[in-house]
Structures are given as structure tokens and as C-alpha cells.
Amino acid sequence: MRYNYRYILLLFLVCTAAACSKDNYKAPASILKGRLMYKGDSIGVERNQVPLQLYQYGFGKVGAINGDFSQEGLYSFSLFDGDYKLIIPNGQGPFLWKTDANGNPDSLAVTLRGSQTLDLEVTPYYMLRGATFTGGSGAVTANFSVIKVIADPAVAKDVERVTLYINKTQFVSGADNIASTDIAGADITDPDHVTLNVTVPATYPTQNYVYARVGLKIAGVEDMIFTPVVKVQY
Amino acid sequence: MKKSFYFIALSLWTCLGGCKKDSDFLEIPPNSIVPTETVFSDPALVLSVLGDLYNRQLAFSNFDQGWRSFGDFSESFISDEGAYDIVQNTGWGYGSWGVNWKDAYTYIRELNLFIERDSASTKLSAGDKARFNAEGRFLRANYYFELTKRYGGVPLILHSETYDYKGDPSYLQHPRAKESDMYDFVISEAEAIKDQLPADQNDKSRASKAAALAMEARAALYAGSIAKYGATTPGVSLPGGEVGIPSAKAQDYYQKALTAAQSIINGGAGVYKLYKVLPDLSDNFAAIFLDKSSVNQESIFITDYKALSGRTHGFTTNNQPFSITDEPDDAGRINPSLNLVESFELLDNSFAPLPTRTSGGKDSLYTHPQDIFAGRDARLRGTVMVPFDTVDSYRFKGATVDIWAGYLLANGSIVTAGNAADHDTLPGTNVKVQLVGEDGPINGVRYHTQTGFYIRKFIDPTIGSGRRGRGSDVPWIHYRLGEVLLNAAEAAFELGDPGTAAGYINQIRQRAGFTVDLLPAEITFDRIVHERRVELAFEGHILYDMRRWRLATKVWDGAATALSDLRSNIGKADKRSTQPWGLWPYRYYNPSSPNNGKWVFREVLPSKVTGTNRFTLGNYYSFIGDDVRAANPKIVKQPNQ
Numbered sequence: 085m086r087y088n089y090r091y092i093l094l095l096f097l098v099c100t101a102a103a104c105s106k107d108n109y110k111a112p113a114s115i116l117k118g119r120l121m122y123k124g125d126s127i128g129v130e131r132n133q134v135p136l137q138l139y140q141y142g143f144g145k146v147g148a149i150n151g152d153f154s155q156e157g158l159y160s161f162s163l164f165d166g167d168y169k170l171i172i173p174n175g176q177g178p179f180l181w182k183t184d185a186n187g188n189p190d191s192l193a194v195t196l197r198g199s200q201t202l203d204l205e206v207t208p209y210y211m212l213r214g215a216t217f218t219g220g221s222g223a224v225t226a227n228f229s230v231i232k233v234i235a236d237p238a239v240a241k242d243v244e245r246v247t248l249y250i251n252k253t254q255f256v257s258g259a260d261n262i263a264s265t266d267i268a269g270a271d272i273t274d275p276d277h278v279t280l281n282v283t284v285p286a287t288y289p290t291q292n293y294v295y296a297r298v299g300l301k302i303a304g305v306e307d308m309i310f311t312p313v314v315k316v317q318y
Numbered sequence: 319m320k321k322s323f324y325f326i327a328l329s330l331w332t333c334l335g336g337c338k339k340d341s342d343f344l345e346i347p348p349n350s351i352v353p354t355e356t357v358f359s360d361p362a363l364v365l366s367v368l369g370d371l372y373n374r375q376l377a378f379s380n381f382d383q384g385w386r387s388f389g390d391f392s393e394s395f396i397s398d399e400g401a402y403d404i405v406q407n408t409g410w411g412y413g414s415w416g417v418n419w420k421d422a423y424t425y426i427r428e429l430n431l432f433i434e435r436d437s438a439s440t441k442l443s444a445g446d447k448a449r450f451n452a453e454g455r456f457l458r459a460n461y462y463f464e465l466t467k468r469y470g471g472v473p474l475i476l477h478s479e480t481y482d483y484k485g486d487p488s489y490l491q492h493p494r495a496k497e498s499d500m501y502d503f504v505i506s507e508a509e510a511i512k513d514q515l516p517a518d519q520n521d522k523s524r525a526s527k528a529a530a531l532a533m534e535a536r537a538a539l540y541a542g543s544i545a546k547y548g549a550t551t552p553g554v555s556l557p558g559g560e561v562g563i564p565s566a567k568a569q570d571y572y573q574k575a576l577t578a579a580q581s582i583i584n585g586g587a588g589v590y591k592l593y594k595v596l597p598d599l600s601d602n603f604a605a606i607f608l609d610k611s612s613v614n615q616e617s618i619f620i621t622d623y624k625a626l627s628g629r630t631h632g633f634t635t636n637n638q639p640f641s642i643t644d645e646p647d648d649a650g651r652i653n654p655s656l657n658l659v660e661s662f663e664l665l666d667n668s669f670a671p672l673p674t675r676t677s678g679g680k681d682s683l684y685t686h687p688q689d690i691f692a693g694r695d696a697r698l699r700g701t702v703m704v705p706f707d708t709v710d711s712y713r714f715k716g717a718t719v720d721i722w723a724g725y726l727l728a729n730g731s732i733v734t735a736g737n738a739a740d741h742d743t744l745p746g747t748n749v750k751v752q753l754v755g756e757d758g759p760i761n762g763v764r765y766h767t768q769t770g771f772y773i774r775k776f777i778d779p780t781i782g783s784g785r786r787g788r789g790s791d792v793p794w795i796h797y798r799l800g801e802v803l804l805n806a807a808e809a810a811f812e813l814g815d816p817g818t819a820a821g822y823i824n825q826i827r828q829r830a831g832f833t834v835d836l837l838p839a840e841i842t843f844d845r846i847v848h849e850r851r852v853e854l855a856f857e858g859h860i861l862y863d864m865r866r867w868r869l870a871t872k873v874w875d876g877a878a879t880a881l882s883d884l885r886s887n888i889g890k891a892d893k894r895s896t897q898p899w900g901l902w903p904y905r906y907y908n909p910s911s912p913n914n915g916k917w918v919f920r921e922v923l924p925s926k927v928t929g930t931n932r933f934t935l936g937n938y939y940s941f942i943g944d945d946v947r948a949a950n951p952k953i954v955k956q957p958n959q
Contacts, residue, residue: 173958258877
């Protein structure tokens, strides 16, 4: 029997053409990004510790699309265009997120048609302002002021402690540090002028700079609020 | 003619034969399935069904789940590449410690069916029926207790339910019960069934009266402490009460815990005694977990195993010391941490780090490497194998565990090797010698200790139990009198009766070799926490204890454990313990010194430990899967997740 190669070629072409149909989705291409803001100031948090969630109706399941803020308070999602609702779950973040009458987090409607930048305005319990870092003689000194933002006695919280962290890399937090010093909230006499000083331990390999930032722990709130990371020569 | 007669006869026979009733032909009793009525007519068959239900119980750590369930929380380090993630992660996902809800509620449905079928049975004797009923209810209550530890309130389903295939499953969707209702259920079930169960201390692998009371005491204690200490984490609660218990209920729960525990202690459920058989107190402590004979009147409820029967486990195989292992390349996984070892007290009731340095900051020198552990709680050596402990195995009688990390030279430098077979010369000699113990410690070498310790608790000294083919038949103890006493002590302490608490806690401590009793004034919350940690180490309590006291966020706070953290605040309930440290022995080498050959010790953070334990508020109650909440919208989310 003689093969008719034209039929085989035809079969091949049909299969190829059939496979070209919509058998898959394009990867999500719209970027939703933004940062945590309070009156024009960005809010720093610990990386991967403060979550935010996106919900989308109409697909049968109730699970969230989970994301985290970076240590500068940035977030970003790659999404399909659509209508989403954004929340920060209760008890997360060093700030108040609005809640509804039942105590559930109030959602922010996001209509995504192409990439979008959406900054999230939140009210932190405290702000750390005017932070300056100076290095010298094997130590790093930080000067800053602690400003109470939420003064309503029903929801206001005390300062548990304020901590100066330093690290060899630019990830600086309670989990990522080579040294830290803290001052308890009760020991702060002048919130407008707080000074913390930390000795830099020996590092290997030796480097003449560290990254530093100050974090504030609010009593009863898990996540700390941070100043921006600064590179300090010492 | 004759031919046609045969033909007619054959046709008649065929036709008449075919007249048999269809049902007689088609309905043959299956011989691979035993019908429900048959099972529930014979106590032996019911017991075999019940045996399956017993085998499917849930526990945090147990031998069927294997070594990994013993490995977390900085109480130990696991020397196995497949488990380094435990010490390299920087926390736990919200779903950690959860169970598969489909499996869980399948099991609950089968328990409900068992209880219903047993009640409906007409052929069982009244005594059998009552006991089976009580056992089914015990398993169900114990299972709901396990779920409550993980999730708080869950749907409390007490009858088997069947879908009607009409397209609307909403009548099968039940909301979560309140957390307090879950504990109330466990307590009331225990009260209801305790008198239907035998009050016999030799009934260990089936539910007994004491098992029901021990469950009640533990559940009531958990509820009491969640009510009391939950107030320190107000964010960990739900408005519907599915998570969190009002603090006003604490006293009532503590009272119930104390009453239930006392009825076991005072002999109301059989003769239970602390195990005090062997003269060496450490051996005696280890034997509590090994002795299955009637001499052991301490264990109350166990999951039993039997050698050479197919029902064995590999705990000894997986965790025996490497140098004497019976199974090539299977050993040494669970390495208790220095964090745990140093928390065992000195015999004068005081806490102290292991004395590795003199007051001048120099290395302390020891003639014998075990001297550094002298004068401590006997439970230390009963729980942990320290360097040069003597162990028997199939291949070696009375072998010593060869744990030492190298030579320390006079100039302070260290000579060591990557494994025990790599012999080399020491400075000034030309003879090649062994430079590191056969058991390590060497960083990153699996199945050798990496902390300087091995686990002793549950390790089976029976010849051959370290082989995979034979396996070990050491039982898993769910409830034992030692824990009941500690539950009673904690409940009494929380009720403001430190005298009673001291009485119970001192019984435990006397067995551990303490000669000076604690005074009532010395019973503090720290003491209660400490005593449970050392007595119940590796028995699957630490996570739930730290959760119910709401200490987990303090002890596992995510910051690295520095050496100064390790050596300070020993015995404090909220002492940080986020990374498992080790203690490595070195041989001092300086032929010209009288100290040559003596031992020094260094605290070492094993190099594989790069993460820290961070327990967040969202970890207090495990995540309920989105699939579960999609199938049943009445299930509310856990707080802080």
C-alpha cells in the first residue's frame, strides 16, 4: 500500500489549526499596585507579614487572592481585568482599616481595566517622623519623634516599645537584623526627641555600612510600623 | 420412540428446573461484605469495627505519623535533609496543624453510625451494648476535642446525616459551634459515659473510666486556660464565640478539671500509681513509656502495637543512635535541643544553664564528659541521650553513644573532620587518629546528631526493635497519670489553692529525684509551665499548651535566639525559644598540660538553623480551608487570618 502523504500533511495541518483555538487563557497582564499611605506619607511595615486580600465574585469559590506588603509598604498583583474587592483582614497591620457594622473589614471596590495604581489610605496608630540616622565609632544613632495619630480613647493604643534595627542587607526588621536596641514605651519621656543607639557587631565579610530603620511596636497589635530603610556608614 | 422420550424428559427437566424463583437465583448473600445486622449481633464482630475506629484517632504526635511530628518548636532539631525546612522557615502557615475536614467528618459520621447501630441492635447483651456505646461516644468526644484544639468551635454533628439528592444541600450545612460549647460537650459526654466503662487499670488500649475522666480533666483545663489567658489576646476571638471563651467561665472549668483529675488520683476509676519500679530514676522514667505489663499502673489509655504482627512502628528505627543502628542508613533523626536540655532543673530546685564557662569566662574542663549534666532532674537522662550514654542494640551490647565534635588545641583552635572515618594527625604527632565522634555532631550530616543529643524517650531497647523488618511495639500513651497530676496541680493553682497544687506537683518531682519539696508559696505559673514542659516533652503537648496559655506569640516571637537569650531566664514561662541550639563536646588536646584529655563544651547553633519560629496571632487557630467554606457558607473565618 502506498501512503498518500497529502492526507498525512492535511491531518497534521488540521490538528495544528485545531490546537490554535482557545484552549488556554492568556497570562494575567494587568498590574494592580500601590502603597500604604497616610496623608502623603508612606507607611513601612515588615516584609511578608501584613497581608491584603482580593476577592472576585462569580466563580463559585470563596477563596481570596492573597498578597503581602513589602517592607516599604508596596504591593502589586498581576490580574485579569475585572471587578475586585480589596480588604486587609482584621487584626493585620499597624493601622486601622475601616470595618462595617458587623466588624468585618470594609472592602474597597477595584474596577480593573488595564494596569492601575491604587494607594491605600490608612490611619496608623502612630507615626515615626523626622528620623535621622548617624553612624560613627562602631555605632549607629537614630533620632526621631513619635507622633500619636489615633487619639480617640476607644481605639487608641499605647506604645509597647520602639526599636532600632540594623542589618547587613537592606531587609531590616525584627526577623532580619544583626543588632537592635529598644526602649519601652513607658520610658519615653519626650516623644518629640527620641534617641536610640546601637553598637554594630563584627560582620563577615567586613563592610563599612549597615542598613538601619526604627520600628514601633503598638501594644496589642502584632505588626510594627517602620521608618524607611536608610544606609548608614559607620 | 425411545429417542423422543429422552428428548421430552430433557425438555421437562430443563423447564421445571427453570421454574426456580428469580429471587432465589439472584439474591445470594455476599461473602465479602458483612451486613450491619450480622455485625451488630456478635460482640466479636462489633469489636473489630471498633478496632478500626480506635486506629483512626487523631493525636498531634504519634508513632503512625512518624518522626516529623516530634520535630518542631525548637524542642528538637531533625537531622534529615527532608526536614531542614522546619528550622529554615520563619514561621508557620495559617493552615499548619490542620486536618482534612473531609476525612474528619467521614470519621465522625462513621462514629455516629456506629453509635446508632449499636443502640438499634437487638441481639447484643445489654452490658455489651452499653460498653460499645460508651466507647463510641468516648472516641467521638475525644475527636471533637482534638478538632477544638486545632480550630476552636467546629460544626457539632451528633447524628449520621444522609443527602436526599434533591439538589439543595443547605440542610446539611451546619454553622460552627461556640468554642465553649465544644468543651462543654466533651465534659458532659465524659460524665455521661464514665460509669458505663470499666474502672480497671489493666484496660489500657480500650476506653476505661479513667480514660474518660482524664479526657474530661484535660478538656476542662484547656477551656479554663483559654477563658483566663484568652483575655491577654483579645484579638483572638470571634463575635459569635466560635473562638474564645468568656473569662467569667474560667473558674468553673478549672473546678471541673480538678474534680475529674482528683477522682482518678483518689482511686475512683481503678488503681493508678506513678511508675516507680526501677532503682535508677532516669531508667525508671524511660521505662514508663516502654513497660506494657500490669506493673505499669501509670498509663491510662494507649494505642498499642505488637511486634511481628504487622502492627508496629519505626520510631526506634528512625531515631536510634547512628553508631549502633540496627538498620544501615536509618537513625538519629530527633535531636533534642539545648533549649530543652538546660531547662531541666538542678536537684536543689534551681534553674541554671549548663556550666560551660568558669566565672572568669574560660572554658570549664571536665574529666568525664557526663559530669556537666550531673546533679540535674533525673528526667533529663530519661528523656535525652547525652554524649557517651550507654545503649544496647541488636548489634552492640552496652555500646556508648560516641558524640564529640573534635579536639580543642591549646591555642584555642579546633581540629575536627567531616566524618568519623577521616582520621588525621594532631599537631606534634604522626599517628592518625579519629577526630570526631561516630555519632557526630557534624553540621549537615544526616542521621547523626547535630545538637549533641539524641532522644531517649520511646526508644525501644528490645533486641531487634531498630530493624525495619521487626519494628518496635512501644505503645503510644494518650493519657497517663503523670499528666493527670499536672492537670490537677494546674487547676488547683488557678483556683487559688497552691497547697493542693504543690502536693500533686511534688509527687511528680519526687519521682524525678527531687528531695526538697516545693512549698505552696513557690508554686507559680512559671513552675506549672516548666513542669509540663520537662515531664511531657515529646508527648505532643507543647503546641496546645503554648496556644491555650497564649504564650506562643511570646515564646516563638520570630527574633533570633542569641546565646545570651539561651542562657538567661531559664524556667520562665515566656522565655524566647525560636531556634534549637546544640551543645558540642570537645576533647582538650595539650600533651604538656595536666588538663590534656579533659572535656570542654560549646553552645552551638547548628548551621542548618537559619530560620526562626514566628507564631502570629493568626496561628492560634488553624485555617479552615476555602474549599470547606465554599461548600458551607455558614462556616465563619478564623480571626487574624
